[in-house]
Amino acid sequence: MVKSRVYVVVLILASLMMLGAAYIIGSEKYSNIEDAQKGDIVVFTGICVYSKGDFSVLTDGLETITIYKGLIEGKIYTIQGKVVNKKRKSVYPLRVTNGSTEELHLSYLSGVYWDDHSCYILTPQKVKLDRCLNVQKGAEIQAKGVIYGGTFYIISFEVGNFLKEPQDSFPYRVVGVVLDNRTPTIIWNGKEKIKVYLPYRFSLKLGDKVEILGIVRLYSTLTLYVNSIDDVKITGKAERKPIGEEEIGDIAHGSCQVTKAGKGLSLNCTDLKLYAYSARTGDIVEFEALRRERSLVCLNCSVKLPREKLGNSICTPEHEGVIKIEGRISWIRIYKNGFGLANITNDKCWILLKLRKSLNLELKENQTITAFGIYTTYRGKPALEVHSRDDVCLENSCLDS
Secondary structure (H helix, E strand, O other), X not given: OHHHHHHHXXXXXXXXXXXXXXXXXXXXXXXXXXXXXXXXXXXXXXXXXXXXXXXXXXXXXXXXXXXOOOOOOOOEEEEEEEEEEOOOOEEEEEEEEEOOHHHOOOXXXXXXXXXXXXXXXXXXXXXXXXXXXXXXXXXXXXXXXXEEOOEEEEEEEEEEEEOOOOXXXXXXXXXXXXXXXXXXXXXXXXXXXXXXXXXXXXXXXXXXXEEEEEEEEEOOOEEEXXXXXXXXXXXXXXXXXXXXXXXOOOEEEEEEEEEEOOOOEEEOOOOOEEEOOOOOOOOEEEEEEEEOOOEEEEEEEEEEEOHHHOOEOOOOOXXXXXXEEEEEEEXXXXXXXXXXXXXXXXXXXXXXXXXXXXXXXXXXXXXXEEEEEEEEEXXXXXXXXXXXXXXXXXXXXXXXX
C-alpha cells in the first residue's frame, strides 16, 4: 500500500515537470540567435552540415549553431532550445522538428556539374558539393543551397545540356576522329584540330571516332584536359572512302604505285605523301590510310606488286609512273660537271640512263642492269631518270640493299 502511494506521487511529479517544461517552451519569448544570451530560449532553422555522436552543426546560410544531439547530415531541422554558450553558439535542444527551406538564407549557383574524386559545380571556380548528384558529368546545372566551410549544401537543382561552345576553364565535349595519337592527342572535329591531354598512360588509336569530355583551355589551339578515362568513349572508326574522295579525318583506301621513296612515299594517285610505311620506288602498294591535313598516315598497308614483277619497258618506255628497264650497259659517258649517261640495250631497243653526280654510281660496260625510274628525254632521245641509287640494280643485286 505504501509502495503504491510512492508510485502515484512520482507519476504526479513527472507530469508536473513535463507540463512545466511545455509551459516554458510554449510561453517563453524566443530570442534571435545573434542577440541571445546564455540561458535564453531560441528557435533556429538550419541544415545539418555535420553530425557525430551526440554533437551536430547546423547552418541557415548566415548563422551557424551547435547542438548536443545526433542528427542526419543534409536534413533541415527547426531547433527550439536553450543557449548554453553564447560565444560558440551552443544550444541545448528542447524540441527538434523538421524544418522548411523558406527559413534558410539560400545561395544560387549556376555552372557545370563536375566529378573529380569529389563532386563540384564549376562556375568556373570549383565549388565543392556536399554530395554527388545523379547528373551527367559536364551538364549545365542551376542549384540552390547554403555554403558552409567551403562546401555547397544543395537543397534543389535543375539540369541543362552540355555547353554548345567552349569556354575557358569549363568542361566541353568534343566529338571527332583521332588524327595523331601522340602527346597531345590531336582530334579533328570536322572543322578544326583540338589538342587533348589524356590521362597518364592512356592512348587512342589513329582513326578512332571518339567522344571526349575535358576542361577547356583557350590557347591558340583549343585544348582539352581529361581527368578520367571514363570521360573518353570510342564510338567507332572514321569513314572509309576511295583515295581521292576522302576528306580530313576519313580513311582513304586504294592501290597505287610509289613514284618516289623517302621519309614519305609519293604515290601516282594523289598529291599527298603516305607516311608510316616503307616501300620502294616502283612498288604497287595497297593501303588504308588516315587523311590528315596535308598527308596520309598508314593504318594497314602492304605491297600488292613488288617492282621486280613489273614488265620490262625498254622498248615501250612512254608510260606514266615508274617503269622498269632491264638490259646491258653498252657505253658510259661522264662529263666534266659530273653528269653522265649510260646506254642500256637489250639488243633490240635502247634507252639512256641519266647519271646525276649525286647518285654516286660506279658502272661498267657490259654489266647487266635493272633500273626503276620515270621516263623522260635527253636531247630528244628516250631516257630514264632515277631518284636514288637504291633504284639501280647491277648483276641482279640492288646497290645498298
